[in-house]
Amino acid sequence: MSIWKYSDQLPSPPPEKYRLSLGEGETPLIASRSIGPSLGLKHLYFKLETVNPSGSFKDRFAAAALSHLLASESKSPLCLGTSSGNTGAALAAYSAAAGIPCILAIVDTAPQAKLSQMLAYGAKLIRIRSFGTDPKCTSEIVEKLQSLSTELGTLCQVSAFQFAPLAMAGVQTIAHELAVQLPNGINHVFAPAGGGGLVLAVARGFDSIGHPAAIHCVQPEGNDTIASALRNGDLQASDCECTTQVSGLQVASVIDGHESLTACRASGGTGHTVTDDTIFAFQRHLAEEEGIFAEPAAAVALAGAAQASASGQLDPDSHIVCLVTGSGFKDTSSVERMTKNQDAPLVDSFAEFESLVRNEI
Numbered sequence: 001m002s003i004w005k006y007s008d009q010l011p012s013p014p015p016e017k018y019r020l021s022l023g024e025g026e027t028p029l030i031a032s033r034s035i036g037p038s039l040g041l042k043h044l045y046f047k048l049e050t051v052n053p054s055g056s057f058k059d060r061f062a063a064a065a066l067s068h069l070l071a072s073e074s075k076s077p078l079c080l081g082t083s084s085g086n087t088g089a090a091l092a093a094y095s096a097a098a099g100i101p102c103i104l105a106i107v108d109t110a111p112q113a114k115l116s117q118m119l120a121y122g123a124k125l126i127r128i129r130s131f132g133t134d135p136k137c138t139s140e141i142v143e144k145l146q147s148l149s150t151e152l153g154t155l156c157q158v159s160a161f162q163f164a165p166l167a168m169a170g171v172q173t174i175a176h177e178l179a180v181q182l183p184n185g186i187n188h189v190f191a192p193a194g195g196g197g198l199v200l201a202v203a204r205g206f207d208s209i210g211h212p213a214a215i216h217c218v219q220p221e222g223n224d225t226i227a228s229a230l231r232n233g234d235l236q237a238s239d240c241e242c243t244t245q246v247s248g249l250q251v252a253s254v255i256d257g258h259e260s261l262t263a264c265r266a267s268g269g270t271g272h273t274v275t276d277d278t279i280f281a282f283q284r285h286l287a288e289e290e291g292i293f294a295e296p297a298a299a300v301a302l303a304g305a306a307q308a309s310a311s312g313q314l315d316p317d318s319h320i321v322c323l324v325t326g327s328g329f330k331d332t333s334s335v336e337r338m339t340k341n342q343d344a345p346l347v348d349s350f351a352e353f354e355s356l357v358r359n360e361i
């Protein structure tokens with residue numbers, strides 16, 4: 001079970017002996033039990049990227065990234081990358097598996113759970129102020145990291161086609177799996193976008209297998225680099241001042257924006273923007289109504305699909321997939337916000353416990 005199942009369909013896969021896996025990919029596709037019916041959508045599905053080894057789809061990227069790094073046969077290999085948290089956790093995990101040191105430049109707003117996870121795998125982390133939220137600082141850091149990587153004789157691990165196209169090919173396997181999981185066709189795929197690499201990978205994946213599906217790009221209003229431009233017919237994405245609180249989608253500079261805008265449009269998809277409050281509400285709906293524990297970024301695709309459905313943009317009979325990109329364990333403060341009005345009383349006896357149970361039912 002790994003992304004290498006589709007290696008013969010990926011551009012330039014690493015030689016077999018270097019292929020690293022922790023069991024990423026082959027993630028479940030679950031039919032919605034409650035939210036789809038309540039939106040009037042008959043065929044709404046969730047692709048659970050939450051079950052990947054480090055808890056997000058970025059494991060597909062990191063498996064490919066570290067395999068290519070091993071294949072480069074460097075004498076003193078080093079994994080040098082940037083992250084808002086999930087790419088870093090994935091790179092740190094696969095670096096640990098490969099026995100390669102990992103040093104990461106981290107956005108300053110990364111949630112504690114993501115920082116702890118990266119540290120647990122033994123990565124060295126350096127947080128940089130304004131990285132992620134300020135567009136100038138963000139593009140400057142990724143560009144300078146690319147030069148530093150070249151100087152140090154290693155690859156620059158930024159989860160975007162602009163910086164690491166071979167590793168991003170690993171993410172295209174989402175499309176290959178979906179084509180197998182829904183062989184009768186998929187009309188719409190909704191994906192969240194930060195830098196836009198994920199939507200671009202999914203669009204390229206579907207394109208490469210000649211499987212038509214409209215790829216929709218959903219962004220928080222507070223990081224609208226691609227979505228509105230795509231919807232309004234603009235030819236280019238644009239930088240923004242990032243104000244969203246949604247970790248993973250705080251990417252103020254364009255990165256893969258132009259290419260992802262073009263690819264979504266060519267697929268027949270469009271752009272959707274949603275507020276942070278709507279995203280947090282759908283994070284709760286996923287947990288309470290579907291049993292799916294997602295971080296806020298992973299509820300964004302569903303928030304976009306719900307909005308598109310409410311405004312009559314989706315045929316109730318169409319087959320719709322929402323990518324649930326990362327686990328709720330990734331951002332425990334978002335879970336605390338979600339549950340702040342619920343408590344867990346401490347009692348002293350079974351009798352007290354029993355009376356509370358009887359009150360509940």
Ligand SMILES: *Cc1c(COP(=O)(O)O)cnc(C)c1O
Pocket residue numbers: 056057058086087159192193194195196197198199248249251295297298325326
């Ligand atoms: C990285 C990430 C995204 C966005 O991916 P981009 O390639 O930056 O657009 C979405 N959701 C989660 C959970 C992520 O970690």
